[in-house]
Structures are given as C-alpha cells and as structure tokens.
Amino acid sequence: MKIIKIIMWRINFIIAKISGSLKRLGWMQVFKIILNKPIVKPVAFSLIMQDKETSIGLYKSDFFPDLWIPLQKNPGLDVDQYLFKYDLYHNTYIGDLISRGDTVIDCGGYIGLFTLWCLKKGAKRVIVFEPEKRNYECLRRNLSSYIDSGKVLLIGKGVWSTGGSMGLRLTESGVGHSLLSGVEAIDSTPIEVVEIDTVIQDLVPNERIGFIKMDVEGAEREALIGAKGAIARDKPKMFICSYHLPDDPQVITNIVMETQPDYRVDYTGFASNDRGFIQEQGVVFT
Template sequence: MQQRRFKNDDYNTLLKYPRFKEISVEFLNKTIKAPDAASLLFLNHELFGLEIYKFTSKDKKPIIIDCGANIGLSIIYFKKLYPDAKVIAFEPDKKIFDYLQFNINSFDLKDVTLINKGLWNEETTLKFFSEGADGGRIAQSDDANIVEIKTLKLSDFIKKQKVDFLKIDIEGAETEVLIECEKYLDNVEKIFIEYHSFIDKPQTLSTILSILENSGFRYYIEHIGVKSKHPFESIKNYVGFDNQLNIFGYRV
C-alpha cells in the first residue's frame, strides 16, 4: 500500500533517511517535499493507510477546516476524497508552511485557502516551539528553537457557515481553542480532535469531552502516539506530552 503512493525507490529511501533533513519524493505521481522522512511516513500511514479522516457527506462540495495542516498531506487526502471540497487550512510554523504551499501547488489543488497563522483563544502573538517536523506547539518555558507566531480565533471561521468536517490537530492548544468556539460548534457536522496531555500540567480531556457532549456530539476515542507500557511504573513522554488521543465527534 505505501509503495503505491510512493515510488518504490523513494519509499525505500525514506525508511533509511536521517531525521529532520529535507527530502523530495514522488507521492501519488506528484513531487512533494518534507522536512522529515519519519514524519512523512507516519502521516502517510495515518492518512492514506488507516484513513483516519475518512468521512461521508451528502454535499459533494463539503466545507473542511484543517487546523494544523502541517505539510499538506491531510489536504491532499481531503481533496482525493472530495475533489470539489472547499478547504481552509491553518499552519503557524513558517518553515512548515513553506512545505505546505509547495505541496499544494504541486498537486494544483483549487478552493484551498492556506493561512500561515495558529489558532488560540484570541488574536495575539505567541511563542512557538518549532520541532522541525509534525510536533510544533505553543512553547513551554524550557523549550529551544522558539519562534513567534500570530494567532486567530476559530470561532470567526465557523460561526457564519456550516462546516462539514473540522480537524483540530494543534499540538496542545486544542482545549483553549474549543472553549473559545464552543457556542458555534452546532454549525459543525463532524469533528476530529487530537488531544495532547502535557507533563506536569492539569489534564483537560474531561473539558473537551464535556464540550462535545454539550454540543450534541457522540464520540469515539483511540490511543495513539506516546504510549506507556506500564503506566503505574513509569510514564513515557515526547516533546512535553505524556499522552495522545484521537477523538472522533459525530452526530446521530
């Protein structure tokens, strides 16, 4: 399956390629660029292998909002699923945004709006940890590789229109963003949230689930990413997170 999306030689190169080094490969017969081979393989597996964003819509031109678009594989997937979809995508990291623009242009995708800003509970400027792949997030006090990003409010993009699919994968900012836009979530048909639990900070999973329930969603949850084999003995962490969950919100 993976080799069918990449050329065989490119796929084998990706498996051996060093981390955080730019690579250009053929993907679905188009040239794409990525800053990190391991992240590219992981995204390909999740999006085109497992198809975690697969959804059905009665509208042939669904409105999709992609919060945390990274290098654009999610957008490419959405446009393969619904070629006439209208996509609004946010990616705050300027370096990653450059890859996003290149890849969307390579596929010559139409009705895609790319916004080089993050999402938060207000329009402001924040310090951002640029991991160099798919793990960038709001900076913590002990982080290196800090850049500044500008932010917008998600409510401004969902309060006046029906949204068929809302994807929120913003590396720990999801709770603040959902609280800010909660009263407009009635306009959203389906929602995907990647929940991140920060080490030594209060966990906010209950807040997110309460927001979903109050907005009329049922939800399905699966564990991904950081996993501790014996959590009573030790908790593993990665870039400041000690737990990650995929949350799928849907209406019945």
C-alpha cells in the same frame, strides 16, 4: 530508571490490548510496536532540489507525488508519522466522516497531506491553519493549484481561544511545534494566533462547516473554545487529537459537549508516553 520505564511501557501496552483499549490494532502490530519495529512501510525520499533560503526541499518518492518538505536528514520519519496517523484516520472511519461538498477545517496542516486527502474525498474547500514558516511554505507550494482555484484557503497563523501573538516553540524537524510551555524545543518564534470563528466569519460566512480536524500539539482545547460558534451552529463532524496532555480526552469532550450536547462521542486510536501510560489518540464527534 530508563529500563524500568521501558518495561512498564511494554507491560501497560499489553494490558491495554488485552483490556480492549487497542481493539483497532492487531496483535502483530502490537508486537511490532513493543519491539520498536515500524508498523507502516517506511517511505524512502530522494532530494530533487533544495531552497536554502527557506530551508525546504523538493523530494521524490514512490509513494507520494513530489513534495516540498522541511530540509532534514530523513524526512521519511516525519511522513511515516503522518502515515501512521493516516492509518488511524482510516481505522477510525474518518474516511466516512468527510462527505463530498464539505467545507473542512484542517488545524495543523504540516505540508498538506491531510488536506490533499480531504480534496480527494470530495471536499468543496479546505481551510488550512499552519503557523510554522517552513511548513507554511511547503503547503503553499504543494497546494498551489488548489490555492489558486480557491479550494484551499491557507492561513499562516495558529489557532487559539483568542486572537493575538504567542511564542511557537520549534522542534528540530517539521512536526511537533507547540504553543505550550514545557515542550522540548530548539528555538521559539513569535506567531499570530486567531479564533477559528473569526476566520470563518471573515472568509466563508455563508458556508456550513462539515468537518474539523485538529492536531495542534496541545492547543486543541483552546482552539475548540475559539470554534464554539461553528460547533454550535453547524455541528461539524470532528476528529480532535487528545494525546498531548494527560487530561485531554476529558477536557476536550467537556468543552465540545457543553457547546453542542447532541454529539455522539467515540474515543479511538492510542498514544503512549515515556511513563508507560496509554490514552486515546483522538476523540471523534459525530
């Protein structure tokens, strides 16, 4: 059965490329993915020091500045996932969507790499949501100078359609933690969730939101409901991940367009699952 799934995945992947669904990927990248080869150069990290109390470590590499990352055997695996998404961000012209002076909302901050990129692009301020405690501590240390200056507002809570408490299902590494049931997890921990609109009103009521990025493991649709005020008022450009649930592309599009019908919508990137189906990595709203 597993071999059949792998074969079907590869067949569907090639069909998706031929049909034009993967137009941002070259054939060389497609073949690398089919053969389970990395399409980005792996990042080699060496551990400089570790904080056993918080289960995080300071890692050195030739690619990044020294970074605090949740302790694991190979943190490069998680960061490689980010680099792959980072490449998708560029291929989906997100670099052109973030403008100098923007107030950005980063939902699913991980260890701060996307936030650092936004600041490099000239963002005025980034509001970062990250509920998992190890990632939060890494963010706090990696972005300390920006937090002190007020350019980064770090929120140790999840994003949802209402405020309250929920269980966060934890994975073994630093990524993939989810509020959804049915997700493979090694543990669960209670976290506080908030509406984005409430946080904006409390922290930056007079600032226009220029860009929103969401990668929150299936909570995107609920988080968008909690951001309807900002979406209707400011019409921020947005990149919303849409590969966590099978109907994400359509459901996410419907929520946004019902809130602000003046958007242009593009579907971009790719994602796949163990059944071999291909769907859009994200929805871009401009």
